Amino acid sequence: MSQLIYPNLFCFVYDIKEGLGFNKEELRDAQAxxxxxxxxxxxVFKNDHNFETEYHELLPTKIDKFTDQEDGYTGYYYPVRLNDTYGLLVACSPPENSQIYSANQVIANLKKKIDDKLADQPGTLGTTWVILAHLPENYHKDWSKVAQDCYQALMGNSDPQTPADWETDLVGQGKFLGGTLFELSQYHIRPNLKYRSHRKGSNFENYNSTSLAELQVSNHVLIELYPNYSAAKIASRFNFDWIRLFCYRHKILFAYTQSRFIKQELKEGYRTIKEFMGLFQKERQSNPNLRQLKRKLLQAQYSLYHYSIDLNQFADQIRTMEVNLLNYERRVKVIQEKARKETQEKAISDYDYLSLWGWDLRSLDWQSLPNSILDFVSPHDFSFLDEFRQDFSNKYMLQVEKDYEGLSPGLILLEELINSIYGITNLDQAQRDRTFQNTVAIVGVGLAAGSMVVSLNKLGEGKNDPVRSVLTHSLKIQPPWLEPAIPLVYSLSTAILAALFTWLVIRLKERSR
Structure with missing residues (x-):
């Protein structure tokens, strides 16, 4: 049976405060x-504000303590805002004494108390659990077995679809302030779920905190086991450093999760673009109808609008991952430096008796000391935490960057398609305009020529005038109608000849271009 002394359980829960493009209703829902x-x-929000801030404590008293009257268990709430994210640390522990507890039982009890405080509601971005305890003095058994029992007690009653498995979930192991750390992680994307989308008639639904929390499984566990009380006490000071580091971790994974769903929309859009282009090419080979082309132009513009939004959202997720990977790396270095200083203070305290022989440890240049000497005083090596950044950069970041490169040409294809349709419709419209203008010119010249002929007073006066002769003898037109008919015939004949001549000139000009 694994045993623990003064075990502490910490739960770090992270929720979205504000996502890109959130409206007022979505902001209220996230806050609620x-x-x-x-x-x-x-x-809790009276001390909050709308300006971006890297780290802002939401309670004037920093923490809000609680005590369970039945068994004396105590704990506290520590809510903060980290830019666009809400973070909450909930801590719980039995009374501070040297009592030995069964790991299986006490961790399960602590988790139940915290779950009751949080209404067993997972974080929108993810949740991290930290177990911190020290072992009985001179405990020489396998520490990993103790950690396994702790993990099983913590995650044993979790989601049956994602059962805890030590071998599968173990990410790494390291040393920290003389203790041993075990990091475990459960992360995967739930397929076939709905997601936020701007499209009408889409299979995706609008934002709400429950649906976002169900997009992924993101459970993260850190188990810290120490050889004595003093080492565990020093390690507990790092909780307010962990809250930032874990936030960056969960934001990175959540951004990657969102990128997978956005990619599905982009792939569907890309498929639609290719089908649309194929249909357009077929119609282009025939005699395309101007009205149908204009309808397709509107459809293409609609597709371009949504595809460009999706692609921008995809790029936003990449930028989110890049920024938070950088912040994660920097925070790991800050924790390492802080641990080094704590080790220095511990060495000065533990070996203070050396000052009796003239060894003043405070005057040493601790920065120049090799890590091996510091590790002898208080071993610490949690470089495995930085492996998350390296693994994510080499695997997931490479994936999203390749996806973006592969999907970006869809935007270019769609723009080229729209330009082609524009070109055809504009050419056809220009041709129609020219035809109309030529018709107006031809009719105008004909009418002008006819008017000029009518204005000549001597038209048809002679008896031998051919028009008069045809109208009189062939068509039998009587004198009352004869006089107005003669100039009309001359006018129409002249107009037709002038129009034909004008048409011929226009055709010759067009051919010569």
């Missing part, structure tokens, strides 16, 4: 979702 975890702290 976080406030639901703290129903007794109705004033």
């Amino acid at each position: 979702n976080f406030a639901h975890r703290l129903p007794h702290l109705s004033y």
Whole structure:
């Protein structure tokens, strides 16, 4: 049976405060979702503001303590805002003494108490659990077995679809302030789920905190086991550093999750673009109808609008991952430096008796000391935490960058398609305009020529005038109608000849271009 002394359980929960393009209703929903975890702290947002801030404590008192009257278990709430994210640390532990607890039982009890405080509601971005305890003095058994029992007690009653498995979930192991750390992770994307989309008639639904939390499984566990109380006490000071590091981790994974769903929309859009282009090429070979082309132009513009939005959202997820990977790396270095200083203080305290022989440890240049000496005092090596950044960069970041490269040409193809349709419709319209203008010119010249002929007073006066002769003898037109008919015939004949001549000139000009 694994045994623990003064075990502490910490739960780090992260929720979205504001996503890109959130409207007022979505912002209220995100805030209400976080406030639901703290129903007794109705004033949690009174200390908040709308400006971006890297780290902002939401309670004037920093933490809000609680005590379980039945068994004396104590804990606290620590809500913060980290830019566009809400973070909440909930801690719980039995009374601070040297009592030995069964790991299986005490961890399960602590988790139940925290779950009750949080209404068993997972974080929108993810959740990290940290177990911190020290082992009985001179404990020489396998520490990994203790960690396994702790993990099983913590995650044993979790989602049956994602059962805890030590061998599968173990990410790495390292040393920290003389203790041993075990990192475990469960992360995968749930397929066939709905997601936020701007498209009408889409299979995706609008934002709500529940649907976003169900997009992925993102459970992260850190188990810290120490040889004594003093080492565990020093390690507990790093909780306010972990809250930032874990936030970056969950934001990276959540951005990657969103990129997978956005990719599905882009792939569908890309498929539609290729089909659309194929249909357009077929119609282009025939005699395309101007009205149909204009309808297709509107459809293509609609597709371009949504495809460009999806592609921009995809690029936003890449930028989110890049920024948070950089922040993650920097925070790991800050924790390492802080651990080094804690080790220095511990060495000065533990070996203070050396000053009796003239060895003043405070005057040493600790920065120049090799890590091997510091590790002898208090071993620490949690480089495995940085492996997350390296693995994510080499695997997931490479994947999303290749996806973006592969999907970006869809935007170019769609723009070229729209330009082609524009060209055809504009050419056809220009041709129609020219035809109309030529018709107007031909008719105008004909009418002008006819008017000029009518204005000549001597038309048809002679008896031998051919028009008069035809109208009189052949068509038998009587004198009352004869006089007005003669100039009309001359006018029409002249107009037709002038129009034909004008048409011939226009045709010759067009051919000569």
